Amino acid sequence: MITGAWEAWLAERADLRRVRGTVRSDPVLRGEARPRGGAEVLDLASNDYLGLSQDEQVVAAAHEALDRYGASATASRLVTGTLPVHRELEASLCRLTGQPGALAFSTGYAANLGALTALSGRGAEILLDAHAHASLHDAARMSRVPHATFAHSDPADLDRELSRRAGSRVLVAVESIYSVLGDAAPLPDLVAVCARHDALLVVDEAHGIGVAGQGRGLVAELGLVDAPNLVVTMTLSKSLGSQGGAVLAPPTVREHLVNTARSFIFDTGLAPAAAAAARAAADIVAADPRLAARVRAHAQAIAATLAIDPAAGAVQSLPMASPEAAVAACLDLRRHGVLVGCFRPPSVPDGISRLRVTARADLAPADVAAAAQLIADVAADHRGAAA
Ligand SMILES: Cc1ncc(COP(=O)(O)O)c(C=O)c1O
Numbered sequence: 001m002i003t004g005a006w007e008a009w010l011a012e013r014a015d016l017r018r019v020r021g022t023v024r025s026d027p028v029l030r031g032e033a034r035p036r037g038g039a040e041v042l043d044l045a046s047n048d049y050l051g052l053s054q055d056e057q058v059v060a061a062a063h064e065a066l067d068r069y070g071a072s073a074t075a076s077r078l079v080t081g082t083l084p085v086h087r088e089l090e091a092s093l094c095r096l097t098g099q100p101g102a103l104a105f106s107t108g109y110a111a112n113l114g115a116l117t118a119l120s121g122r123g124a125e126i127l128l129d130a131h132a133h134a135s136l137h138d139a140a141r142m143s144r145v146p147h148a149t150f151a152h153s154d155p156a157d158l159d160r161e162l163s164r165r166a167g168s169r170v171l172v173a174v175e176s177i178y179s180v181l182g183d184a185a186p187l188p189d190l191v192a193v194c195a196r197h198d199a200l201l202v203v204d205e206a207h208g209i210g211v212a213g214q215g216r217g218l219v220a221e222l223g224l225v226d227a228p229n230l231v232v233t234m235t236l237s238k239s240l241g242s243q244g245g246a247v248l249a250p251p252t253v254r255e256h257l258v259n260t261a262r263s264f265i266f267d268t269g270l271a272p273a274a275a276a277a278a279r280a281a282a283d284i285v286a287a288d289p290r291l292a293a294r295v296r297a298h299a300q301a302i303a304a305t306l307a308i309d310p311a312a313g314a315v316q317s318l319p320m321a322s323p324e325a326a327v328a329a330c331l332d333l334r335r336h337g338v339l340v341g342c343f344r345p346p347s348v349p350d351g352i353s354r355l356r357v358t359a360r361a362d363l364a365p366a367d368v369a370a371a372a373q374l375i376a377d378v379a380a381d382h383r384g385a386a387a
Contacts, residue, residue, distance in 0.1 A: 006217070010212030021323050022344070031338055042323060042371050044358050045339040049314040050210050050291045051362025052241030052281040061243075064186030065276030074221040078258070081269030089270075089279040090221075090246070096286040097209065097217055098225045099232060099248035104270050104278075105256050108206055108235025109135040112173075114261030115202055115233050117143045119253070120171050127161050129153065129174040131181065136173045155189035162197035170199040176208035176218035180343055180354070182311020184208075184218060191227045200229045205248075207313045210239020211296065214289035218312075236270075238265040239285065239314075242278035244270040291361045298368045299359035305372035306357070306379070317343060318379055325382045326353040332378045338371050356378060 017023045030041060030217065052058050065085050075081035087379035090102040105111040116139035120126055126140045126147035140147035151157035153174075162170060170192055174185050187203065194201040206218045213221030221231055231253055236244035247257055257264055285291060296312050306318050320326040323344040330342045333355075341356030348354065358376060361369070 003147055008108060018053050022346070023331060029334070033042070034232050035041045041138060041334075041337050042363070042367060043339045044360070044375075045341040045356065046358060046360075048241050049239045049295050049358065049360060050215075050241065050281075050285065051360050052239070052284060053277075054362070055281065055284065057284065058241055058277045058280045061280035062277040064271040066170065067270040069272035070272055071273070075268060076265060077269040083269070083272055083275070083276070083359070085275045085279065086269060087303040089275045089282070092279045092282040092286070092301055093234075093246055096167060096215070096282045097205075097232065097234075097248055098220050100247055101251045101254040103249075103254045103261075103264065103378075104236075104275060105245040105261075105264055106191040106267050107272050107289060108204075108233065108237060108245030109138075110263040110267060111235070111247050112136050112204060113139045113142060113166075113263040113283050114257055116173060117263070118138060118257050118261040119200060119202070120145045120169075120229065124169045124171060125165055127158065127165075127170060127172045127199075129185070132173055132179050133179055133206065136202075136204060140173070149204065153183065153185050154244070155186055155193045158190065159193045159196070160201045162193065162199055166197070170197065171202060172199050173202045173204070175204045175206065177205075177212060177311075177313035179207055179315065180317060180348055180356075181350075182207075182313045182315050182317060184212070184312035187218060187222050187224055189232060191224055194230075195228055200230045200231065201227075202233060204233045206233075206235045206238055206322055207315065209234050210285050211292055211313050215239070215285040218252045230292060236274065236278035236281075240281040241280045242281060243274040295359050295361040298361065298363065298365070301365065301368055302357055302359055302375075303371065306376050314359045316359065318357065318375070320353045320355060320379065320382070323353045327380045329355060329378050333383070336374055336378070338374055340375060 062078040069083050073081040086104050089104050093102040112135040124145050128149045129142055130149040130152045150161045177184050208218040213219040232248040233334055235244050237241045299314055300310045302316045326342045333340050343354040343356050345351050
């Protein structure tokens with residue numbers, strides 16, 4: 001039971017959230033069964049860009065791993081928690097992305113924590129793109145080294161910041177395709193700037209894998225797999241429809257992470273069913289570039305109907321006039337059976353609230369078109385459509 005000063009403090013924080021309009025909740029919006037086509041709700045809010053969380057082969061792979069290994073890895077990967085399915089997953093991720101090595105973590109969040117903390121350390125500094133995901137910011141804090149941001153996707157600013165740190169070992173962290181605005185990072189320029197300053201570039205491909213580069217990610221699309229001092233992180237929970245994360249890097253980096261990444265060492269290994277599902281999904285994406293093409297075509301159709309510039313990834317975001325307008329439009333759409341996400345401060349880098357509309361490869365083009373039109377109409381009703 002929470003009482004006394006703690007009860008009062010929790011009530012004060014809740015009041016503050018209400019006043020600021022930043023109350024969050026975790027409603028159950030989908031039934032127990034999640035039918036794909038013809039569902040009672042059309043889910044354009046999830047991160048299941050390719051619809052693989054419901055794919056028969058992916059689900060069967062998870063079942064098989066459950067039967068074979070049980071529900072848990074039961075221990076840290078360094079103790080008894082490494083199972084054949086982890087090795088198979090890591091090999092599949094390498095095949096998909098063209099990377100020379102992979103290490104699976106229990107989440108993408110943990111992969112970012114592991115990569116930044118283990119690769120920085122005493123004497124290092126971290127520079128983050130100003131729009132980098134919260135997990136990269138948290139990782140920089142947990143690295144306990146000086147860290148700062150540089151202007152979003154601005155290689156010239158990164159160059160200036162690196163020049164100021166000449167002589168230091170600097171790790172730079174960016175996303176390949178940004179989660180909120182959906183814009184692609186200028187990776188070739190960032191790689192060149194980092195190479196000039198001997199900085200290590202960590203690229204979070206959470207929103208690039210499965211969507212860019214025929215599913216192999218933006219790093220592969222741009223021919224940067226062999227770029228010097230480049231490390232990729234990813235989640236298994238978006239295009240791969242499962243759960244977990246990974247760091248993709250040469251074997252020397254993998255070995256360093258196994259020995260020093262605290263979010264790998266002091267964490268139970270990825271659940272076998274999640275590993276098997278992600279492995280099956282990675283193999284499907286590698287074998288079928290049409291999936292990535294389809295999600296991109298749907299994303300472009302949604303952007304055209306919403307009259308916004310198409311984002312590079314699956315997520316399209318429609319600016320709204322206020323957080324209230326965004327929330328009201330979301331609720332209205334929910335009543336019409338269409339789920340969209342809602343970005344509001346403080347989760348938006350530029351303070352502009354948005355409807356977050358996810359393209360999915362597994363929907364029929366007619367359903368996507370109808371849903372996009374409904375979203376445009378509802379947004380206009382709330383006078384929040386992009387000016
Ligand atoms: C850019 C980015 N990095 C990392 C993560 C974390 O991934 P996970 O959900 O697997 O922890 C996310 C998920 O929201 C993300 O968008």
